[in-house]
Each structure stands twice: as C-alpha cells, then as structure tokens.
Amino acid sequence: MKPANTQPSLPPTSGPQPFVPARQALASLALSTLLASLGASVTAVGLPVLAQAFDASFQHVQWVVLAYLLAITTLIVSLGRLGDLIGRRKLLLAGIALFTLASALCGLAPSLGLLIAARALQGLGAAIMMTLTLALVGETVDKTRAGSAMGLLATLSAVGTALGPSLGGMLITGFGWQALFLINVPLGLLTLLLAWRSLPAGQAAPVEKVRFxxxxxxxxxxxxxxxxxxxxxxxxxxxxxxxxxxxxxxxxxxxxxxxxxxxxxxLIPLAMFSDRLLVSGLATSALVATVMMATLLVGPFYLSIALGLPSAIVGLVLAVGPCVAALAGMPAGRLADRFGVRPMRLLGLATMASGCLLLSLVPPTLGIAGYVTAIMVTTLGYAMFQTANNAAVMAEIPANRRGVIAGLLNLSRNLGFFSGAAVLGAVFAAMLPTNGTSTVSPEAVADGLHVSFAVALCLMVLAGFIAFKYREPEPLTACQDTAGRP
Known part of the structure; x- marks a missing residue:
C-alpha cells in the first residue's frame, strides 16, 4: 500500500523496545478489545430493568445503548488521527483510564440522564481502545505474525459479544443493574496496568509540526x-x-x-483514497458488516416465530454465531500468515456468500439444525474475512498513518452495521403485515428471512467482485506520492 506522504516511514520496530515479552503487550491489546466489545453487548439485556428502575420508556432507555455506539462512530477516525500525532501508547492509556472511570460513573448514576452522559464518555474511551489496539499491532508484533495477532483481537471481540448477554443476565440477577457497569472497573484497572507496563513507547509525533x-x-x-x-x-x-x-x-x-x-x-488526507487496496478493504468491510447485521435483526424473529422456540432457546441459538467467530479467529489468523491475507480474504467472502445462500433457501422444516448450519458457515466466513482484511489493509501503512487507517476500518464496520439495520431491516419488514409482528404468520417470517438473505447474497457477490478486482495495491508513481503529502 503506498504511503500518504514523502516522509520516510519508520519501521514498526524502531525506537526503544519494551523490556517485557511482546505477548504481554498483545495481551493488553486483546483485553482492551474485549472490554470495548463487552461494553457494547452487556447492557442490552438490562434495558427492561433500567426502564423500570428509572421509570422511563423504551424510547428513552435505549439511549443507554445508542449513546455508546454514537460516541464510537462519530469520533473513532478523529481519535485514530490524534493517536498518530501525540502518540498511540499515551492515548490508549488515557482511553482505558477514561473507560474505567466512566464505567464507575455509570454504576453510580442517580438518574437516567446522567447514566446516558456517562455512557457517552464510556463510548469515547471505547473508541480510543478499538482504534489504537488495531494500530498498535504493528508496533508490538512481528510482521510475519500480524495475521495471528489480528485473529486474537477478532476472537476477543467475538468473545465480548457472545459473553455480554449471559454475563449481563447473571450480574443483574445477583447484584442489580449497577453491576453491568461496575464489573468493568477491576477489569479496566488490570488492563491499564498491563498496558502501561508492556506497550512500547513507540515513535514521537512526526518531524514536521502538524496541527490537529x-x-x-x-x-x-x-x-x-x-x-x-x-x-x-x-x-x-x-x-x-x-x-x-x-x-x-x-x-x-x-x-x-x-x-x-x-x-x-x-484529518483524512483524501489522496489516500487513490489507493485501490485501501478503498477495497473499507468497502468490503462495510458490505460484510451490513450482512452480519441482518443475522442479528432477522434471526430472533425467525427462531421465535417461524420455528416457535422459547426465549431461552432463542438466546442459546443466537450465541452460536459469536462462539464460532471466537473459535475461528486465531486459526483464521494463522492461515492468513501461512497462505497470505489476500487469498484468505477472498475465501472468507466466498464462505459468507455460501452461508447467505443457505439462509436464503433453508426451509423451516429443517428446524434449528438448518438455521444453525447456515449461520455457522456465514460466521466462519466473517471470521476469516475480518482477520485477513484487517491484516491486508494495515500491512504496509506508514507509522504516522496507522491510527487514522485503523479508525477508518472500524468506522466502515460501524457504518455497515447502521446501514444493515436500515436497509436489510426494511427488506425484512416489507415481507411482514403492516399491523405488526403479533399477527404475523410463520410462513411470512420465513419468506422475510429468505428475501433478506437473497439481498445479502447480492451484497456478498458485490464485495467479492470488489475484493478480487482490487486485490493488489496500485503501483506508486512520483506524482501520486507528491499528491499524498499532507
């Protein structure tokens, strides 16, 4: 991937080296990823309890989730760029500390308004953690093991997503809604200590003076x-x-x-977008996230209405996808290291397309087995793609651009989630009666699943075309190199 300016990029291992094994540094990055993911998933199960505790409507209490997600989405690229300028290690430590402090404020909030404000602060800390953990991989792990490192981060992110609902339910039952947030305090302090001791100092700000x-x-x-x-x-x-x-x-x-x-x-040098591999990585990441959102939206309706499963079983079936992603993350990273990130990216997209095809055809008569098989194929493809795509995009990034590129990767995924909720959610809703889901038939829900994932299959074909056509970086010319100067 071509550099965005003419200043020579520094090798990832330049500067003072840490006096602790790289595994400890990677462990601190993995814990940061786990905390940020857990912060998003653990609260959803507590919304009914929060509505009762604060005597609030669902429209108001849902902002406990939305405030967190909006803070991440709106600031993630800017925080990545800020890390490039002032130092990624320094900003990551500040982000972990802010996340931990905001978690304590959430648990102690006396009103819903203050809880939402504290959740926005928590989302700000999570945005820093999500972006800079990805950017710091190049400074803590040898390039030949970048795929495995990305696989570990993907695994911990999936673990946080899968663990959130069940852990949240146990915490609320045993200790009340406050425990949803206070659990992050000791975990955050542990992560902060490990990151402070293990992360390399990194490189100072660029030689030329750059303003934020x-x-x-x-x-x-x-x-x-x-x-x-x-x-x-x-x-x-x-x-x-x-x-x-x-x-x-x-x-x-x-x-x-x-x-x-x-x-x-x-903030974002637009000349970077002349790099075909970067644009391909961002576009395919958004399309894949759009499809994955459909599994979260449509799955519960299909399981509960079309298959007639009780809520407890629905929850267990929905946990299959995150569990597959968690188990597949590190093996996918090792395969990317061995066979190359770009072939693995194409294989991941092809596997996801196969899963979408199965979901667009699976009959309700196959029951849980049919649905779970299709979801496992889809999620396996997602794990392979996500690990390989992140490693491919971040592979040749100059040291002074890692933060902003990592922010763009996370942003493309978040925008895909929001777009999937709107677009594929509307496709599914169009197949249902206009008077709500209380009178919908199992057949209509099954048809909605099939049509939604037929559209998702088209999106995966588009993603595969983009990834194949722009799978190699465009040769750098002197003119382009000058255009990329910030």
Whole structure:
C-alpha cells in the first residue's frame, strides 16, 4: 500500500523496545478489545430493568445503548488521527483510564440522564481502545505474525459479544443493574496496568509540526452522527425526520470533503483514497458488516416465530454465531500468515456468500439444525474475512498513518452495521403485515428471512467482485506520492 506522504516511514520496530515479552503487550491489546466489545453487548439485556428502575420508556432507555455506539462512530477516525500525532501508547492509556472511570460513573448514576452522559464518555474511551489496539499491532508484533495477532483481537471481540448477554443476565440477577457497569472497573484497572507496563513507547509525533484538524473533526462527527441517527431512529419507518437527518449528513459530509482539500494538515488526507487496496478493504468491510447485521435483526424473529422456540432457546441459538467467530479467529489468523491475507480474504467472502445462500433457501422444516448450519458457515466466513482484511489493509501503512487507517476500518464496520439495520431491516419488514409482528404468520417470517438473505447474497457477490478486482495495491508513481503529502 503506498504511503500518504514523502516522509520516510519508520519501521514498526524502531525506537526503544519494551523490556517485557511482546505477548504481554498483545495481551493488553486483546483485553482492551474485549472490554470495548463487552461494553457494547452487556447492557442490552438490562434495558427492561433500567426502564423500570428509572421509570422511563423504551424510547428513552435505549439511549443507554445508542449513546455508546454514537460516541464510537462519530469520533473513532478523529481519535485514530490524534493517536498518530501525540502518540498511540499515551492515548490508549488515557482511553482505558477514561473507560474505567466512566464505567464507575455509570454504576453510580442517580438518574437516567446522567447514566446516558456517562455512557457517552464510556463510548469515547471505547473508541480510543478499538482504534489504537488495531494500530498498535504493528508496533508490538512481528510482521510475519500480524495475521495471528489480528485473529486474537477478532476472537476477543467475538468473545465480548457472545459473553455480554449471559454475563449481563447473571450480574443483574445477583447484584442489580449497577453491576453491568461496575464489573468493568477491576477489569479496566488490570488492563491499564498491563498496558502501561508492556506497550512500547513507540515513535514521537512526526518531524514536521502538524496541527490537529478541529474543524474537520467537528464536520466529520456531525456527518457520521446524523447518518447514524437517520439509520436508527423511527423504528424501521423512514420518515421526515430520517430524511432531514440524512440531508444534514450529506451536507456535513460535503463540507468535510471541501475543507479536507484545503487544510494543510487534514484529518483524512483524501489522496489516500487513490489507493485501490485501501478503498477495497473499507468497502468490503462495510458490505460484510451490513450482512452480519441482518443475522442479528432477522434471526430472533425467525427462531421465535417461524420455528416457535422459547426465549431461552432463542438466546442459546443466537450465541452460536459469536462462539464460532471466537473459535475461528486465531486459526483464521494463522492461515492468513501461512497462505497470505489476500487469498484468505477472498475465501472468507466466498464462505459468507455460501452461508447467505443457505439462509436464503433453508426451509423451516429443517428446524434449528438448518438455521444453525447456515449461520455457522456465514460466521466462519466473517471470521476469516475480518482477520485477513484487517491484516491486508494495515500491512504496509506508514507509522504516522496507522491510527487514522485503523479508525477508518472500524468506522466502515460501524457504518455497515447502521446501514444493515436500515436497509436489510426494511427488506425484512416489507415481507411482514403492516399491523405488526403479533399477527404475523410463520410462513411470512420465513419468506422475510429468505428475501433478506437473497439481498445479502447480492451484497456478498458485490464485495467479492470488489475484493478480487482490487486485490493488489496500485503501483506508486512520483506524482501520486507528491499528491499524498499532507
């Protein structure tokens, strides 16, 4: 992948080396990933209890989840760039500390408003952790083992997603809703201590003086925030409010691009997007996330209505996907190290497409076995793709650009989740009666599953085409190298 400026990039191992094994540094990054993922998944199961505790409606209490996700989505790229400028180790330590402090504030919040505010702070810390753990892999792990390291991070992220609902249920039952957040305090302190002792000091800020792009940060946050709200508000109905928010997102995005062309030190140098491999990695990541969101949205309805399963069994079946991702992450990383990240990326997309095909055809008569088999194939493909794609995109990034590229990778995934909730959610809803799910027939839900994943299959074919066509970086020319100068 070509560098974004003419300043020579520093090798990942330059500068002072840590006095502890690299495994400890990688363990601190893995724990950071686990905490950020757990923070997103552990609270969903507690929303009914929180609504009762604060005497609030679902529309109000859902902001306990939305505030966390919005903070991550709107700031993740800016925080990655900030880490490039002031030092990734320093900012990651601050992010872990902020996440831990915000977790304590959440557990002690006396009102719903303060809880939501504390969750936004927690999301800010999580955004730092999610971005900089990915960026710091290049400074802590040898390049030949980058795939395995990415696989470990993917595994811990999946473990956090799978563990959240069951752990949350046990914590609420035994200790009350406060324990959903206070559990992060000792874990956060342990992660902070391990990261402080093990992470390398890294490289200082670039030789030339570069200012942080505050205007670009505000415009990008406005564009991403309004887009995320446009995709999530309205309960599946895309009305006037959604259209207005989407228009605001387009306007803010246009202003952001215009300012980036003129800024001497832009938040995101637009010349980076002339790199075909980078654009391919971001586009396919968004498409894959869009498809994975469909499994989270449609699956519960299919299991409970079409198959008639009780809630307890539905929860167990839904945990199969994250468990497969957790088990497949590290083997997928080792395979990427052995056979190359780009072939493994294509194999992951092909496997996901096979899973979508199975989901678009599976008859309810096959019961749990048919659904679980298709989900296992889909999730296995996702684990292979995600590990290989992250390693491919981050492979040749200059040291002073790792943070912003890691932020873009995480952002593409989050935007895919929001888009999947809106687009594939609307496809599924179009197959159901307009008077709600209480009168829907099992046949209609099964048809909704089939149509939704037929559309998902088309998206996977598109992702495969993009990944195959732009699987190699474009040769760097002197003109392009100059254009990439920040």
């Amino acid at each position: 792009d505050v205007i670009g940060t505000l415009l990008l946050a406005a564009a991403l925030g309004t887009y995320a709200l446009a995709m999530t508000l309205g309960g599946g109905h895309f009305g006037g409010l959604n259209v207005s928010l989407l228009a605001a997102a387009i306007l803010s995005g246009g202003l952001f691009v215009r300012t980036q062309r003129r800024r001497p030190s832009p």
